[in-house]
Amino acid sequence: MATLSINNVRKQYGSVEVLKGIDLDLTDGEFLVLLGPSGCGKSTLLNMIAGLETISAGEIRIDQRVVNEVHPKDRDIAMVFQSYALYPNMTVARNIGFSLEMRGQAKPEREGAVRRVAKLLQIEHLLDRKPAQLSGGQRQRVAMGRALVRDPKVFLFDEPLSNLDAKLRVDMRTEIKKLHQRLGTTVVYVTHDQIEAMTLASRIAIMKEGVVQQFAPPQEVYERPANMYVASFIGSPTMNFVRGTLSAEGDRLGVSVGRERSGFLPLFQPPEQAGHWLGQEVILGIRPEAITCHDPATAAGNPALVKVACGVNVLEPTGADTITYVELNGHEVVARIKPSDRVAEGGTADFMIDMARANLFDPKTEQRI
Amino acid sequence: MSSLTSALPPAQGTGARIARWGLYLILLLFAAYYLLPLLLMITTSFKSPEEIRTGSLLSLPRDFSLDAWSYAWNRACIGADCRGMAPYFLNSLVIVGPAVIISTFFGALNGYALTKWRFRGANIVFGMILFGSFLPSQVILLPMAQTLGFLGLAGSAGGLILVHVVYGLAFTTLFFRNYYVSIPDDLVKAATIDGAGFFQIFTKIMLPLSLPILVVTIIWQFTQIWNDFLFGASFAAGGAQPVTVALNNLVNTTTGVKQYNVDMAAAMIAGLPTLVVYVLAGKYFIRGLTAGSVKG
16 A cells, blocks of 8 residues: 655657656555546556656656656556456466566465455456466456455556456446455556546546646546546536626626527526636536426526526437437537436427536636636 | 368369369379379388399389398498498487577577567667578578687587577577567566566566477478588588488498498488478477467
8 A cells, every 4th residue: 555646757759748747646545547538648657657668757656765767576566457468378376476476475375365365356266277268357357366466555457447348347347446445555547438437536637648637536527627628528428518608697697608588597606717707708518417307396496507498309218317409599408307307309398407517618728717 | 170171161063073083183193293202212212222123113112121221320331431320310410409499599589579678679680680581591601611610610510500590590580579479568568567577577478378489490490400401511520410411422422333222211311300390290380380370
């Protein structure tokens, strides 16, 4: 267990800068997820923490010790690879015990440690098999066992679930979370899957083109995204972005969408700087679940809910809820409504927008206001 | 890999059957074309000189005799030395053994370093090594003779081993490099984190995975070096000559009546080891050649 701090870390390949100054600080036992599309530098950063790539500039510390020049084997880390990277010529038991073998641990101790880990992961019956005789899920467990056996300070996961089928992926995800709860070891986990990031992380670092866009707990990333990139990367269906003008009506600030008077959406708790934006164009970001069918009883008790009449274009039932494409003053937005709500395609219905959950973005910089 | 099943649909109809028999006929003809000389050598080696003169070329031996074999093995005269092929056979073994092992080992090490510890210019180095496998062997005769003289290895078995190792490295490196390219880099990364060093990864992970290509390389190097005549004739003197050179000298130094049965027996002795290697390891040879092209 350990803290991990990454200070202004950069990586250059020739003249190409892949990581442009990364700053992340993890407290003991945190679960950091590096999230981003392929090519954003998240795997490079992980490899640099592991010591498999050199650090062009900056500093990585594990438990206050600068590890820039420390060999991977001496960093007290363990890594789970996307391909699992099990040694095909060795049995499961030897695969798990290999790092202990390399560190010159005596055989009886080694076997004890392997047994303990195998029991934890419920793979005791597989110990004598070769990796080729295992299923994908079993290989995944062995790969985890290999990382667990040494009881390292930091676990590194490089997209460990992306080679599994959908069902198994969900199961293993839960299991990784349980393991982390039980062991409490600091984890750095790389993925491009937003659901994995949301479910596992204690904090998410969303990366794009070598820059961390936001570093915050999952719920904060979801509710208060730092910019439009983060807002659109997390959440499915993605957040609605509606162009409008910041305006005032009486003593209330709001966003005018379209020309009609009904297009005025009052902000519930406008951000402090909102006054500077009066009369200027802004982008209003609303999550689909913040737009629901109008329900007078709920609306009466919550001043943040704004009633709007919208044309209904398309309904996409998903079972749990129905994704609805509606016309909001000339802008098509996505709403998430209950299947029990009686709404007809092509008709018009009353919806309500929870303006407490609305976000404002600068149309030029795409940053949050 | 069953020989009884084919991916193609079975042939049907008379026309197809005739075509099939025609195919077999042609195959038989080709087989005969290649096997007849071998048959001729074997039968002749078991005949007496008498029978060779009187009998037909292709007839089977009437009186089966091993005399020619034993004569060729330890009594035939090669130049002035009448100890037969045996000492030269031993020479060849002494040369081939170390030469195959050393060139294969360093080929594997080169391939490993070129693929898993990529350094700046690794591809250029590989390109130059690859170029070595296109060099005609005649080209290196003079510079190699000078080098061996300089090292004091001229005319010795050690010198010949060095020549074969150096010349073979281009091939063995090529084989292993292309095989190791298909082994995922993650294995090396995982082993590095697990605490294994350069040689531990090589011996504990890469080599155990190399059986198919190891067999291919060993067979290739064994046949190349055992069958080599040019280097043997150029760089080995007198008693250190390999079996191929001895065979040539034996056939050329016969005095009086030409003993065809002895010549044939000697040729068979010189050729047997490569045959044995193919029979024992040929299965792996085919597998190794196709490994990597097919997953699994």
